[in-house]
Amino acid sequence: xxxxxxxxxTRKEMLEVLDHARSVEQGTSLSxxxxxxxxxxxxxxxxxxxxxxMKRLGGDVVDMGSVESSSVKKGETLADTVRxxxxxxxxxxIRHPREGSARLASEFVDAPVINAGDGAGQHPTQxxxxxxxxxxxxxxxxxxLHVGVMGDLKYGRTVxxxxxxxxxxxxxxxxxxxxxxxxxxxxxxxxxxSGVEFREVEDVEGVVDDLDVLYVTRIQKERFPEEREYERIxxxxxxxSDSLEDAGDVRVMHPLPRVDEIDPDLDDTEHALYFRxxxxxxxxxxxxxxxxxxxxx
Amino acid sequence: xxxxxxxxxTRKEMLEVLDHARSVEQGTSLSxxxxxxxxxxxxxxxxxxxxxxMKRLGGDVVDMGSVESSSVKKGETLADTVRxxxxxxxxxxIRHPREGSARLASEFVDAPVINAGDGAGQHPTQxxxxxxxxxxxxxxxxxxLHVGVMGDLKYGRTVxxxxxxxxxxxxxxxxxxxxxxxxxxxxxxxxxxSGVEFREVEDVEGVVDDLDVLYVTRIQKERFPEEREYERIxxxxxxxSDSLEDAGDVRVMHPLPRVDEIDPDLDDTEHALYFRxxxxxxxxxxxxxxxxxxxxx
Amino acid sequence: xxxxxxxxxTRKEMLEVLDHARSVEQGTSLSxxxxxxxxxxxxxxxxxxxxxxMKRLGGDVVDMGSVESSSVKKGETLADTVRxxxxxxxxxxIRHPREGSARLASEFVDAPVINAGDGAGQHPTQxxxxxxxxxxxxxxxxxxLHVGVMGDLKYGRTVxxxxxxxxxxxxxxxxxxxxxxxxxxxxxxxxxxSGVEFREVEDVEGVVDDLDVLYVTRIQKERFPEEREYERIxxxxxxxSDSLEDAGDVRVMHPLPRVDEIDPDLDDTEHALYFRxxxxxxxxxxxxxxxxxxxxx
Numbered sequence: 001x002x003x004x005x006x007x008x009x010t011r012k013e014m015l016e017v018l019d020h021a022r023s024v025e026q027g028t029s030l031s032x033x034x035x036x037x038x039x040x041x042x043x044x045x046x047x048x049x050x051x052x053x054m055k056r057l058g059g060d061v062v063d064m065g066s067v068e069s070s071s072v073k074k075g076e077t078l079a080d081t082v083r084x085x086x087x088x089x090x091x092x093x094i095r096h097p098r099e100g101s102a103r104l105a106s107e108f109v110d111a112p113v114i115n116a117g118d119g120a121g122q123h124p125t126q127x128x129x130x131x132x133x134x135x136x137x138x139x140x141x142x143x144x145l146h147v148g149v150m151g152d153l154k155y156g157r158t159v160x161x162x163x164x165x166x167x168x169x170x171x172x173x174x175x176x177x178x179x180x181x182x183x184x185x186x187x188x189x190x191x192x193x194s195g196v197e198f199r200e201v202e203d204v205e206g207v208v209d210d211l212d213v214l215y216v217t218r219i220q221k222e223r224f225p226e227e228r229e230y231e232r233i234x235x236x237x238x239x240x241s242d243s244l245e246d247a248g249d250v251r252v253m254h255p256l257p258r259v260d261e262i263d264p265d266l267d268d269t270e271h272a273l274y275f276r277x278x279x280x281x282x283x284x285x286x287x288x289x290x291x292x293x294x295x296x297x
Numbered sequence: 298x299x300x301x302x303x304x305x306x307t308r309k310e311m312l313e314v315l316d317h318a319r320s321v322e323q324g325t326s327l328s329x330x331x332x333x334x335x336x337x338x339x340x341x342x343x344x345x346x347x348x349x350x351m352k353r354l355g356g357d358v359v360d361m362g363s364v365e366s367s368s369v370k371k372g373e374t375l376a377d378t379v380r381x382x383x384x385x386x387x388x389x390x391i392r393h394p395r396e397g398s399a400r401l402a403s404e405f406v407d408a409p410v411i412n413a414g415d416g417a418g419q420h421p422t423q424x425x426x427x428x429x430x431x432x433x434x435x436x437x438x439x440x441x442l443h444v445g446v447m448g449d450l451k452y453g454r455t456v457x458x459x460x461x462x463x464x465x466x467x468x469x470x471x472x473x474x475x476x477x478x479x480x481x482x483x484x485x486x487x488x489x490x491s492g493v494e495f496r497e498v499e500d501v502e503g504v505v506d507d508l509d510v511l512y513v514t515r516i517q518k519e520r521f522p523e524e525r526e527y528e529r530i531x532x533x534x535x536x537x538s539d540s541l542e543d544a545g546d547v548r549v550m551h552p553l554p555r556v557d558e559i560d561p562d563l564d565d566t567e568h569a570l571y572f573r574x575x576x577x578x579x580x581x582x583x584x585x586x587x588x589x590x591x592x593x594x
Numbered sequence: 595x596x597x598x599x600x601x602x603x604t605r606k607e608m609l610e611v612l613d614h615a616r617s618v619e620q621g622t623s624l625s626x627x628x629x630x631x632x633x634x635x636x637x638x639x640x641x642x643x644x645x646x647x648m649k650r651l652g653g654d655v656v657d658m659g660s661v662e663s664s665s666v667k668k669g670e671t672l673a674d675t676v677r678x679x680x681x682x683x684x685x686x687x688i689r690h691p692r693e694g695s696a697r698l699a700s701e702f703v704d705a706p707v708i709n710a711g712d713g714a715g716q717h718p719t720q721x722x723x724x725x726x727x728x729x730x731x732x733x734x735x736x737x738x739l740h741v742g743v744m745g746d747l748k749y750g751r752t753v754x755x756x757x758x759x760x761x762x763x764x765x766x767x768x769x770x771x772x773x774x775x776x777x778x779x780x781x782x783x784x785x786x787x788s789g790v791e792f793r794e795v796e797d798v799e800g801v802v803d804d805l806d807v808l809y810v811t812r813i814q815k816e817r818f819p820e821e822r823e824y825e826r827i828x829x830x831x832x833x834x835s836d837s838l839e840d841a842g843d844v845r846v847m848h849p850l851p852r853v854d855e856i857d858p859d860l861d862d863t864e865h866a867l868y869f870r871x872x873x874x875x876x877x878x879x880x881x882x883x884x885x886x887x888x889x890x891x
Binding site for chain 3: 032034036060062063064065066068074075076079080081083084085086087088089
C-alpha cells in the first residue's frame, strides 16, 4: 500500500484514515519496524511529525540526511537510492522537488512509499491532516462545510491537493486570490468535472461571513516583478482580528510556516486553528504508518 | 517545570538535581516520551549528551535539524516554531543565539523547556554538570572549595552561569584574566551582592597553589585587534604540566572544545578532569530529563 | 574489540563474522546500548545501514551530525572528540578523510572503534559485506571463485581492502583497468607476498567468460587531465547487457553509488547483484555490532 496522491484515493479510503487517526494509540504496535526518511528538500514539520508518529508507535527511523551529506551529490539516481534504502527500512517517506518522484520511487521498490511532497504535485498526508482537522474541530460532516481557500492558489500544491479532496466530499468551496494567482486551468477543470459547487473571487469580504473555514496560504514575493505590487496584494490578503470582526466564528487554518499572512493577534482567539492543525500531523501520520506497516485500519 | 537559568534556581533546587544525577539509572522510565531538539546554533556535546541521556532512559528524540534545512529559513518566528513542535514532543531543548530565547519559548508552550544556551545568556545544564563534577570528583561540600576561573571572563556565558551558581554555595572564587577580558560589570555586581568571597587577578601564578579547581576557558582570537597581542595573551593563559608544577593537586576543568589553552601533556595526569566533566553531561541530563518528564526527583 | 582493517583479521576471524551474519536475528539483544556515529565525510549507505542494524538489534544511535554543525569546526582534535563522545556511547563508528584515523581514535578510547572508511586506507565493513555477498549468493567456498576487479584500481580503498581479504581465501583474481589506474605498487607487492594467483589486464573481454564475479568500481573524471581521454576510457570500462552477452552467468557487484559504469539494462537480469550486496550491509553490520557490543559470535 502506497500513499502517493489524494487524487486516486476514494472518499471511503480517506475516511478510513481519518477514522483510524481518531482511535490510534501510542504504544508498541510498530516495534522493530524502521521507516526510511528521504527528504531531498528541507522540511521541519513533516519530517518531525513523521518521526514523532513512528516513535510513538514503538518504531524507529533511519534518515538519509540532507542531500549535501548524501551520495545523491555523487550523481546517484533516485531509482538507485530508493532500491538501496529499501534494504535498510520497511517503508519509505519521500519528499522531492520533482513532480512524480514518489510514484517513480514506488515503481522500483516493494516497500510501501509515502509521498511527503513532490514539487508542484501532491502532498497527501498534509491534505489528510487538513481534512482531519476540519472533521474533528469544525464539523463531522465535511459536506456541510463552506471552505474558503485564500492566497496563492496558482502554485501551492497544498491548495490543489486539498481542493480536489474536499470536492470528493461535496464541500462548498470559495477561492479567494488576486487574479494573477488564480487556480490553474487544470485544477479548475477537475473541480468542474467533479460537480462540486465553487466560485472564484478577489476579495474575502464578500464571502467571509458565510465561511466555516478560511484556509490561508502564503503569497510569495518572488511571484511579483515589482516589490510595490507585492506589498499591495500581500497586505490585502492578510488576516487579522480586524479583518475578521464581522466574520462570525470562521476558523482559520494555514499549513505553516506563516510569515505575514496571519496577524499574531489572532493566535489567542477562537478563530485560530493552525497550531492544532499542525499538531494533528501526529495522529494522522500515526494512522497512516499503522495502516501501511502494521496492517491495521 | 522549565530549566531556563541557574540564576533563579535555589541552592536547594540545584542540589536536588545533583543528588538525582547520582542515583538515576539507565532503564525505561521515559519509554514513550519524545524530546524535541531545537538547536539554532551548532552543538556537538550538548546535543549528543541530551540524546544519549534521553535514550538511556528509554525515551527518544525528534530533531529539528540545522536551521538551513528547516522552515526557520522561510522566516518563521521562534514563537511559531515552538508552538508547532510542542505537538511533536513532550519537552523541548532549545539553543539559540539570542539571549532570552528559551524564556520566550517557555511563554508560548505548555511543555517543559530546557535552555541549552541562549546567546550570551545562560547555559544552566552545563553549569549543573560543572557543579556535579566538582562535587563528585573534588569535594562533596562545594562551599569548602577555592575555584579559579581563567580565560575570557567577559564574553563566556559558561563562566557567568557557573560563577553565579557557585556564589550560592559560598565557594571562594578567584578570577584570572587579562584586563581586557575581566568579568563584566553586571556579573561583578551580582557577585558582590551575593556576599561570596572573590578576587580578580591577572596572573595565575599567585593563586594556583591555593586552588582546588582551575576552570579554564578559551580566549578567542577575534577579541583582539592585533594578532601579536592575542598570541602574547593566549600564551600566558595556557595551562600545561610545567605551569602546574608547583600547583599541588589542583584539578583542571574546561567546558570543551579546547584549542590551545590546555596542553595535551596534562591529559594523563591527575590534574585533568575535563573529559570526565564532559561525560558527566549524561547523568546530569538524565536527572534533569527524569525530573522534568518523569515526575521524579 | 575494534574493527579497524581487514588486513590484520585472519581468515578465521572473517569467517566468524560471515557465519554470525547468517544467523543474527532482529530482536532486543542490544537494548540500552548506544552507538556513536562520527562521520567526518558524507555517507548515505554506510551510515544508514549501521543505524538500521543497530535499531534492528534493539539498540540506538547518537549522531555527531555533519562537521559543519559540530565543534570540530572550532578546531577540536579527533583525539579530543572521541574521548568526549566515548562518554555518550558504548561503541564508536568513524569515517574520516585521513588514513589511520580510526586506529588513532582507538588508541584514545576504551570503547570499541569500528572503521567506516579512513581516506585511502581501509573500509573493513564494506569488505566483509562484499565477502558475505559472494559467499551467500555465489559460492560458499570463496577459494573456488574467480573474481574480476575492474575500474579505478589505483585510488579505491574498497578495491584494496577487498583484494587483500580475498587473497586470504586464495580466491583467483583478475584486475582489469586502464594502465593509468593499475593497482598501486604496495598492494601488488602484498598480493605477491600472499601467494594468491592473480593477473592484470587492460580489457575485460579476455577474462569475463571465465569470471564468477565482476566487481566494478567507478572511474572518476578528476583523475584525467583531458575530458576526451576520460570519456574514451570510461566508455570501455562500462558494463551492459551487450558487453556481458557472451559472459556466461557472471554476477556483477559494485559498492555503489554507480554513475555510468553499469548500464541500468542490467538491473533486472541475473547478473545484477549490486542491490542485494547493498542490502547485505544490514545483516553484516548487525553481526559486527552484536559481536562488538553484545559479546556474541
